[in-house]
Amino acid sequence: MAYWLYKSEPSAWSWEQQKAAGAKGTEWTGVRNYLARNNMRAMKIGDKGFFYHSNEGLEIVGIVEVCALSHPDSSAKGDPKWDCVDIRAVMDVPKPVTLKEIKANSKFEKMALVTSMRLSVQPVMDEEYLEICRLGGIDKPPRSSD
Protein backbone atom coordinates (compact mmCIF):
# COMPACT_ATOMS: atom_id res chain seq x y z
CA MET A 1 0.00 0.00 0.00
CA ALA A 2 1.55 3.24 -1.09
CA TYR A 3 0.47 6.82 -1.44
CA TRP A 4 1.95 9.67 -3.44
CA LEU A 5 1.84 13.38 -4.01
CA TYR A 6 1.99 15.10 -7.40
CA LYS A 7 2.85 18.74 -7.76
CA SER A 8 1.57 20.88 -10.56
CA GLU A 9 1.51 24.56 -11.21
CA PRO A 10 -2.13 25.37 -11.89
CA SER A 11 -1.09 27.68 -14.71
CA ALA A 12 0.49 24.68 -16.45
CA TRP A 13 -1.93 21.90 -15.47
CA SER A 14 -4.61 22.45 -12.88
CA TRP A 15 -6.87 20.20 -10.86
CA GLU A 16 -9.79 21.44 -12.95
CA GLN A 17 -8.02 20.23 -16.08
CA GLN A 18 -7.19 16.92 -14.41
CA LYS A 19 -10.85 16.40 -13.53
CA ALA A 20 -11.89 17.37 -17.04
CA ALA A 21 -9.64 14.60 -18.36
CA GLY A 22 -12.06 12.17 -16.73
CA ALA A 23 -11.72 8.47 -16.03
CA LYS A 24 -9.28 7.91 -18.85
CA GLY A 25 -6.80 10.12 -17.04
CA THR A 26 -3.66 11.67 -18.44
CA GLU A 27 0.00 10.93 -18.74
CA TRP A 28 1.95 12.66 -15.98
CA THR A 29 4.55 13.90 -18.42
CA GLY A 30 7.46 16.23 -18.09
CA VAL A 31 9.15 14.90 -14.97
CA ARG A 32 12.90 15.21 -15.50
CA ASN A 33 14.18 14.25 -12.10
CA TYR A 34 15.48 10.77 -11.34
CA LEU A 35 14.00 10.47 -7.87
CA ALA A 36 10.59 11.56 -9.06
CA ARG A 37 10.84 9.17 -12.00
CA ASN A 38 11.84 6.29 -9.74
CA ASN A 39 8.81 7.01 -7.59
CA MET A 40 6.60 6.69 -10.66
CA ARG A 41 8.29 3.44 -11.65
CA ALA A 42 7.40 2.05 -8.21
CA MET A 43 3.71 2.88 -8.52
CA LYS A 44 1.00 0.28 -8.92
CA ILE A 45 -2.42 0.50 -10.55
CA GLY A 46 -4.89 1.98 -8.08
CA ASP A 47 -2.29 3.70 -5.91
CA LYS A 48 -3.85 6.85 -4.53
CA GLY A 49 -2.16 10.20 -4.26
CA PHE A 50 -2.67 13.89 -3.64
CA PHE A 51 -2.83 16.56 -6.30
CA TYR A 52 -0.98 19.62 -5.05
CA HIS A 53 -1.04 23.10 -6.54
CA SER A 54 2.42 24.68 -6.44
CA ASN A 55 3.31 28.33 -6.94
CA GLU A 56 -0.32 29.40 -6.76
CA GLY A 57 -2.71 28.03 -4.19
CA LEU A 58 -0.06 26.00 -2.35
CA GLU A 59 -2.59 23.44 -1.25
CA ILE A 60 -3.70 19.86 -1.72
CA VAL A 61 -6.86 20.07 -3.77
CA GLY A 62 -7.66 16.56 -4.91
CA ILE A 63 -7.09 12.83 -4.83
CA VAL A 64 -5.93 10.93 -7.89
CA GLU A 65 -5.10 7.33 -8.65
CA VAL A 66 -2.69 5.58 -10.96
CA CYS A 67 -4.51 4.16 -14.00
CA ALA A 68 -1.52 3.09 -16.12
CA LEU A 69 1.83 1.75 -15.00
CA SER A 70 4.98 3.66 -15.86
CA HIS A 71 5.78 3.75 -19.56
CA PRO A 72 7.98 5.95 -21.75
CA ASP A 73 7.11 9.63 -21.34
CA SER A 74 5.70 10.66 -24.71
CA SER A 75 7.02 14.17 -24.18
CA ALA A 76 10.60 12.89 -23.82
CA LYS A 77 11.08 12.49 -27.58
CA GLY A 78 12.24 8.90 -27.39
CA ASP A 79 14.76 9.51 -24.64
CA PRO A 80 14.56 6.22 -22.74
CA LYS A 81 15.57 7.84 -19.46
CA TRP A 82 12.15 9.28 -18.78
CA ASP A 83 9.06 7.33 -17.86
CA CYS A 84 5.73 8.36 -16.43
CA VAL A 85 2.46 6.90 -15.21
CA ASP A 86 -1.10 7.88 -16.09
CA ILE A 87 -3.27 9.29 -13.33
CA ARG A 88 -6.93 10.19 -13.07
CA ALA A 89 -8.97 12.30 -10.68
CA VAL A 90 -10.81 10.39 -7.96
CA MET A 91 -12.37 13.11 -5.80
CA ASP A 92 -12.03 16.67 -4.57
CA VAL A 93 -10.58 17.45 -1.19
CA PRO A 94 -13.59 19.37 0.22
CA LYS A 95 -11.40 21.56 2.40
CA PRO A 96 -8.07 21.98 0.60
CA VAL A 97 -5.13 21.41 2.93
CA THR A 98 -2.58 24.18 2.64
CA LEU A 99 1.18 23.98 2.84
CA LYS A 100 0.95 26.37 5.76
CA GLU A 101 -1.19 23.95 7.74
CA ILE A 102 1.13 21.10 6.89
CA LYS A 103 4.21 23.00 7.96
CA ALA A 104 2.53 24.07 11.19
CA ASN A 105 1.59 20.49 12.12
CA SER A 106 4.29 18.39 13.78
CA LYS A 107 2.66 15.22 12.42
CA PHE A 108 4.02 16.23 9.05
CA GLU A 109 7.53 17.26 9.99
CA LYS A 110 8.98 14.22 8.21
CA MET A 111 6.76 14.60 5.17
CA ALA A 112 8.57 14.90 1.86
CA LEU A 113 6.57 18.03 1.07
CA VAL A 114 8.36 19.68 3.99
CA THR A 115 11.77 17.99 3.80
CA SER A 116 12.18 17.70 0.02
CA MET A 117 10.53 20.86 -1.06
CA ARG A 118 11.51 20.59 -4.70
CA LEU A 119 10.66 16.97 -5.42
CA SER A 120 7.74 17.00 -7.82
CA VAL A 121 6.51 13.42 -7.34
CA GLN A 122 6.94 12.19 -3.83
CA PRO A 123 5.88 9.35 -1.51
CA VAL A 124 3.36 9.95 1.30
CA MET A 125 3.28 7.81 4.43
CA ASP A 126 0.02 6.05 5.32
CA GLU A 127 -0.40 8.14 8.49
CA GLU A 128 0.24 11.35 6.57
CA TYR A 129 -2.29 10.35 3.95
CA LEU A 130 -4.99 9.60 6.48
CA GLU A 131 -4.30 12.73 8.50
CA ILE A 132 -4.46 14.97 5.45
CA CYS A 133 -7.71 13.33 4.38
CA ARG A 134 -9.09 14.00 7.87
CA LEU A 135 -8.03 17.65 7.75
CA GLY A 136 -9.43 17.89 4.24
CA GLY A 137 -12.88 16.78 5.38
CA ILE A 138 -12.85 13.31 3.80
CA ASP A 139 -14.68 10.78 5.99
CA LYS A 140 -13.74 7.65 4.09
CA PRO A 141 -10.40 8.10 2.37
CA PRO A 142 -10.03 6.04 -0.80
CA ARG A 143 -7.31 3.47 -0.12
CA SER A 144 -4.60 2.14 -2.37
CA SER A 145 -5.15 -1.44 -3.54
CA ASP A 146 -6.38 -3.27 -0.45
Place this chain on the structure above:
DNA sequence: GCCAACGTTGGC
Protein backbone atom coordinates in the same frame (compact mmCIF):
# COMPACT_ATOMS: atom_id res chain seq x y z
C1' DG B 1 10.21 39.40 -8.64
C1' DC B 2 13.57 37.67 -5.53
C1' DC B 3 16.40 34.29 -3.93
C1' DA B 4 17.50 29.84 -1.42
C1' DA B 5 17.81 25.12 -2.28
C1' DC B 6 19.23 21.77 -4.98
C1' DG B 7 19.82 19.03 -9.25
C1' DT B 8 22.60 18.89 -13.48
C1' DT B 9 26.40 19.89 -16.51
C1' DG B 10 30.92 20.19 -17.98
C1' DG B 11 35.89 21.30 -17.44
C1' DC B 12 39.75 19.52 -15.46
Place this chain on the structure above:
DNA sequence: GCCAACGTTGGC
Protein backbone atom coordinates in the same frame (compact mmCIF):
# COMPACT_ATOMS: atom_id res chain seq x y z
C1' DG C 1 35.38 11.67 -10.00
C1' DC C 2 35.38 16.28 -8.09
C1' DC C 3 33.41 20.56 -7.83
C1' DA C 4 32.27 25.20 -9.67
C1' DA C 5 28.99 27.21 -12.55
C1' DC C 6 24.65 27.25 -14.04
C1' DG C 7 19.62 26.45 -14.45
C1' DT C 8 15.21 25.44 -12.40
C1' DT C 9 11.85 25.00 -8.83
C1' DG C 10 8.92 26.93 -5.83
C1' DG C 11 7.96 29.51 -1.41
C1' DC C 12 7.69 34.01 0.05
